[in-house]
Amino acid sequence: MERCVAFLKEADVYYLATVDGDQPRVRPFGTANVFEGKLYIQTGKVKDVSKQIHNNPKVEICAFKDGQWLRIAGELAEDERREARQAMLDAYPSLQNMYSADDGNTEVFYFKNATATFSSFTAAPEVVTF
Numbered sequence: 001m002e003r004c005v006a007f008l009k010e011a012d013v014y015y016l017a018t019v020d021g022d023q024p025r026v027r028p029f030g031t032a033n034v035f036e037g038k039l040y041i042q043t044g045k046v047k048d049v050s051k052q053i054h055n056n057p058k059v060e061i062c063a064f065k066d067g068q069w070l071r072i073a074g075e076l077a078e079d080e081r082r083e084a085r086q087a088m089l090d091a092y093p094s095l096q097n098m099y100s101a102d103d104g105n106t107e108v109f110y111f112k113n114a115t116a117t118f119s120s121f122t123a124a125p126e127v128v129t130f
């Protein structure tokens, strides 16, 4: 899992796919933080992406870096604890211009039942679960 987070941070941007009824939705994301041994991402409750995750927590993310791509498929669970939100904001000080732990908008989710696959054109896929 630490390897996944390092890859996401080095790639800088990943793409988060959600399910909206029968329509896939995808958008760029950047937040990825380890808290209490789990991979967390951050968003805002006002966003469509948040509503989609609450309706259907199954998501997939994809990032590409140096000829290798990482896909993580799994479910996102909201962590409603203030300390979980604050840990994310501490890891991304730039977010503090737009978000705070008590604004009623900021939310963080952690991955569960995740299958991460590292792929490239030159090597067999490597699969990690967490």
Ligand SMILES: Cc1cc2nc3c(=O)[nH]c(=O)nc-3n(C[C@H](O)[C@H](O)[C@H](O)COP(=O)(O)O)c2cc1C
Binding pocket: 013, 025, 027, 028, 029, 030, 031, 042, 043, 044, 047, 048, 049, 050
């Ligand atoms: C490089 C980059 C990184 C981003 N990272 C995040 C992020 O970590 N969390 C977030 O909520 N929005 C992030 N955004 C903004 C979302 O992509 C944007 O709000 C998007 O419209 C949300 O999806 P939605 O319109 O389906 O709700 C990022 C945008 C860019 C360009």
